[in-house]
Every structure is written in C-alpha cells, then in structure tokens.
Amino acid sequence: MASFTPPPLPSDDKRWKIVNGTMRKNGFARFALIETLHTVQSSFGYLDDDAIRFVARSLRVPLSQAYGVATFYHYFSLKPPGKHTLTICAGTACYIKGSDKLTALAEKRLGIAQGQTTKDGNISLMTARCVGACSRAPVVLCDGEVSGEMTDTEMLGQLERWAVE
C-alpha cells in the first residue's frame, strides 16, 4: 500500500497544530472525523470550509462525508459565534417551566431568531437540547456558565450588560 502523507497545515496558525495533534493521536484513522471536528470547533469556535476541507483530506474521507457529518450533528456550527453566547435550554423540564417564553423574549430584545448572531457580532442566541440541569429549570447558559431558575428580568439584565460592554 502506498504510504500516505497528510497535507500541509493551512496556515501558520498554531491552532492547526492542535487539530493535527488530534488526528495524529488517532493515527489519521477515518473514525477520528467527529473527534477532529470537535477539536476544530473548540479551537476556532466554528467549522469553516477550509477546516472541513483540511480535515477531510487529512483523514482521507470524501468531502461530502465530512460536510455531511458537520451538518448532521447539532453541536457543530458552521457560522462564527458572537462575542457572547446566550444559550437557552429547550429540554422538556425547561419547556414546562416556560423556556419558550424566555426564547421569544430574547428574540424580541435582540431582534434575531434563535441560531443567529446580532449584526454587530456581539451576541449569539442559541437553544440547547438539555444540558442536564433539569432540576433547576428553566436553565440558561451565559457564555457556557449554567444559571438555573432564570427569570425574564435576570436574562434581560444579562443581555443589557453585554450590550453596553
């Protein structure tokens, strides 16, 4: 079997080395695709075309498969996130306790729909499929930090603080 040389890193950005490290750790095996995309997302914040191309070529999976995986799983984002992210949990317990109203309120306040980022790139509004803190529903994550028993005023206050920063 002909030996395989992985493609060169797309740029000098040190983060590519981290991405490459994940693939090397797995011997550039195809099954490492999801794990590598996780590394890309945690390093760059999202998956862009260059990253998906680079990973696909390095792992020798068809570009269609890499793109398929990147779009199939909700956890992967193809758009850069805003400076701050407000994630509203949309699990059942949170829904029963009114998370849908929180989402509607945040959408109105920010003028964007869930999954979008404000035009100035400051705040992204996301929903999550349950973060497992159901006993404190409704739960909101402010930049990844879990806050339970969220109220309208508390959430709007947080958005306000981010807006004036």
Place this chain on the structure above:
Amino acid sequence: MTIEELEQIAESVRLENAKYDHEVNVCMDLACLSQHAGELKDALTKAAEASGKKVLIRRTGCMGPCSSGPLVRVDPEETLYHHVNASHAEAIVASLGAEPVAGLQCDLREHFELQTRVVLENAGHIDPEKIDDYISRNGYQALLSVLTEMTPNGVIHRITESGLRGRGGGGYPTGLKWGTVAKANGGQKYVVCNGDEGDPGAFMDRSVMEGDPHRVIEGMAIAGYAVGASKGFVYVRAEYPTAVSRLTAAVRDARRRGLLGNNICNTPFSFDVEIRLGAGAFVCGEETALIASIEGRRGTPKPRPPYPAVSGLWGHPTLINNVETFANIPPILRHEAKWFANMGSERSKGTKVFALTGKITHTGLVEVPMGIKLRQIIENVGGGVPAGHTFKAVQTGGPSGGCIPAEMLDVGVSYDALVRLGSIMGSGGMIVMDDTSCMVNVAKFFVEFCMTESCGKCIPCRAGTAQMYTLLTRICDGTGTMDDLALLEDLCTTVKEASLCGLGQTAPNPVLSTLKYFRNEYIEHIEHKRCPAGVCALEAAVEVLA
C-alpha cells in the same frame, strides 16, 4: 493489582480519613455548582483551616434533592444542610462537634425514606476524581474477584439470575444480551457504554458518570470479561463536558493502578476503555446509529437484524448497554444474584434512578425500588405538586414515552406496566405537569423534537413527524378540525408501524397517550377554540370566528 493490594489501598484511605474528626461533604454536581457550590467549598476549606479543627472537606457528586441545593452533609452525624452559601461556612465549621446550625438543617426524611440506593450508593460519599475513594467503598472488588474466581459463563449466569434488564429504556434482559455476544463468532469483540443521554429532561446518566465514573468502568470491564471483549468505548454527549473530563481522568487512573490495560490482576484478561464524544443527535441513542457515530459517520440507523451483538462496530460483535446498566453490575457481583432479584417487582428487578423534574416540590435524582407506585414517587419522595396547583400528568420516557394521568398513579413502576399505560420506562426522566400545562402543546413539543431529530433516512419518520407537527400546530392555533384529528391518529399508526428505528416507532407515543387520557383537551381546542390550561394562543382564531 491483586485483591490484597486493593484492600491495602482501601485500608490506607480509611486510616487517612480516621485522622479527621469530621467530614464535610459538599455536593458539586451541576445544579449545586450553578449556585456557587465552588465558592462555598473554598470558604469551608478556609474556615476549617482557621478553626484548627480536624475537618475533611470533600467535593462529592449529586446527593439527590437538587431543589434544596447547594447541599452540604456533615459526617459522621449525617446532618444535611440545604441552601447553603459561602457566608454559612464559618457557622458550619463552628458547629462541628456541637449542635447543628439552626435554620439551615433540612428535614428530607420522607424524601429519602422510600429510596433504595444501589446505583447511587456512592453519590455524595466519594470524591469522583479520586480512584482511592471508590476503592475504599468496595470499588473494583467485584472486577478482581470475578477475574480470579469466576468463569465468563458464571458471570453471565449470575447476571441472568439477577433479572437485570437494560436501563436505557427498552428493558431487554441484560444476561441474555451478554450471552448472545459471548456466543457470537469473532476474535475481536467490543463493549460500548451508551452515555448519549438524549432524553431532554433526564440527567441520571450524567450524574452517574460525573459522580461515580469508576463504577461505570468497572461494570464495563466485567462485561468485557464475560463476553470476551478487550476493548470498550464510552460514548458520551459533548454537552456533558464534566462527564467527559471525569471519565477521561477515571480511565487514566484505572490504567495507572493496573485495573485497565494488559493482564489485569495477573490474569490473561486485558481490557481498555476509550472515550468517544457525541455531537448532539438524539438518534445516536439508537444502537446502530450510535455505532455509526463511533465509526465517525453520520448517526443514521440500520435495519436490524443483524443485531450489534452479532455484527456491530466495524462488523464485530458488540455489546451495548446503558450507563445505569453497567453501574448495576459491580453490586450484583459483590452480592448474590438473589439480593438483587429480591428488590423490585416480579418481572422488573432491582432499582431505577429517576430524574424528577417539572412542577414538583423536590426536584432531583431519586433511586427507588421497581414496583413502587407512581403516586409514592410523586407525593412522598417528590413532595407533591407545589401548593396552589393540581397535578395533571407525569411524563415518562421522554420523546418516546407518554403522559400518565392522575387516575393511573396507583400503578407500580415496571417496564411492562408503563407500556400498558401507553408510555415507556425510558431512561428515567420523570416530568411532572400541573394544571398550567396544556397536553396538546406538550404533545406538539415532543413531536417537534422528533421532527428535528429525525435523521431523515426513512420516509415514515422524516415526513410523518413533519405532518404530525403541522396538524398539531393547527390544533394549537385553533384552526384545526375534527378531520385533522382523525388524520393525526391515522398518521400516528403509520409512523409507529413503518419507521425503521426506535425514534420513529415511538415518536407518536406522546400524541397517542395524550389522546388516550386527555382527548377532551384536543376537542376543546378544536370545537370551542379554547385552551383549558391557557397556554395556546387561540385569540387569532376566535377573532376570525367573531
């Protein structure tokens, strides 16, 4: 590592703990942590140092009653404090050896009385990142004694005898599954732990993986020995970063202690575990989709047979069990099979962990023996619906389950009884709803969930759930007709019977069960354009009518 060495470690931990007069356990599970349990622990450590008392401050996994968090338990007195914050630290340390702090103590006797802790026996008692803490509570004893004293067939026989059934929801007999994988041909076999807790509203598996990760690993290693596998994978949701880091640390520590790796306990048995991250797809809880995901592909299911027990990961025989199933294995082997079989009801043995949430006084994790009445769980363990509202339904099984009304609460919890009620046991989410929840809206919520989570491979599920969602939206808007309702019921049957995997086959359950018990609410929406719970906005429709 030998059994003697294991006992030495346990003994040294006991000696080390004996140096302290008091143990202060701080629950640092997600719910308590989100209420600043971290700062609380720092404050307690500082106060303990300043007081000069011999106090051990320990971080632990979930203690259970999350709604009372942050929780602190003082041992050996077993005093439980609730809603503790950093400002209470000095008072708590000062009270050690004297009377408990007044006003902070909580009485949750009724909450704990009906519970039996098997899977959660260590939760709240050990530091999840210390393997020695786990060993000191009989950890890895079962693995080592199995390796030296039992044959693989003996282990499978013991599990079969215990009557343990899969805790992921389906309730397939665990011993039977292990036996199938053990008998399957093939040199390479795999053990997979399904930690992709996709049910929104359930967090039992997260708590077990975060609070007692070694228990899962020990269970997997025993399974590996029984079925002849040398490699295990834990598939965890990426949404659970703490579980991922705890499991990774646990695997590393177990390797260092020689409890994973080559020739465990100087026997020919070798076993190692790898962690694999999910990426947010509910369908990956389905066995064949999970396998596709571990292999690095889109998580789409495949028709069964062949079952993963015969042809799973990369075509090799694969044993897939849920986190809680594996967590049950070590205690079954430490005790007798009879001990386990004596708990629970006739065809559902042992205990079940439930995540009790929604409109209920004590939310949190509870572990109850099978066969206990739903009413006891809700009214005694959970403390009932908060005053001012009345109980309407309890939802079990998540998007694959159903809503159980008040008049059915005297049914004992078991796999078969819940199926008869039109719901399923599921992984253990239990969401209580009161008179402010609209059952049509709840059904719509679950169908929307299944619609977005459908992988799109088979048409009944992909198109069926979308059509069901449209019909339910119409009913909730007040534009639905009785014909829509008939069509909806018809569609439910089609989706249920024609879908490829569990997701589609069970997606109609929330609709069917609410139609069975709360049909009048559907009729109210359609005929009188009225939402009895006041949830759905039907004004638009009313205006048109006027």
